[in-house]
Amino acid sequence: MSMGWIHWALLSASFAALTAIFAKLGLQGIDSDYATLIRTCVILLVLAALVMVLDKWRNPFDLPARSLLYLVLSALATGASWLCYFRALKLGEASQVAPIDKLSVVLVAIFAVLFLGERPDARGWLGIALVALGVLVLSLKR
Template sequence: MKTLINAWPFWAVLSAVFAALTAVFAKVGVGSINSDMATFIRTLVILAVAGLILAVFREWQPVGSISGRTWMFLVLSGLATGASWLCYFRALKLGEAARVAPVDKLSVVMVAVFSVLFLGERLSLPNWLGVGLIATGAALVAVR
């Protein structure tokens, strides 16, 4: 079990499970309120849970120990996350969760492209085939 907990696939699968639950719960939750308010409430919950985890596991780090470059990229990541959540909740408010979530997962395709272009990562032909299938699948699910 210790090996499983330290393996990235374990956490990636859990992420996918929680992302799926996020779509279902959010679709119900956003039904009777403004999508931006729903995003705000969700953000407060995440902030509280992340703070609790840091406190329980005593993982707080001195702010001064974090480099300027790290701060810059984490702030950019936070801005991108916030924009993504606002757009996602707006899409859920307006559309069906079963169609919105797969289009949102086109981020997988974009991560593949961006990681090759900006991070110098390399993908094999089978990897690119998978990326293409994800894009095709998202498009097929989104079509009415």
């Protein structure tokens, strides 16, 4: 049975939530940059095994140059995001760091309009505004 995009998105959100909890627990007594390196190595090993087992390996140099460029830029942005996220988790509470990190939802919508030509409707913008408001409320000091 094939799952649709919403199922994968919900799984992604669930795993992202677990990421914050497990990372916060794992950062105790460890430098955040070193912890990010360990996390990245584990991800690399698991994904390499998955690609091999599912016979999805392709020579990356056979891919279109434009695709490679954007994948490299995405990887650099991911790495920067992870480094910042782990530092924030090391210094702050997971329940405050994670909501601010989800401001990325709002930024994705704005960047999608600017760079991809996407046009959310009024309901979409309302949802995006509510996410922004939620981030603001959850990030305020108690």
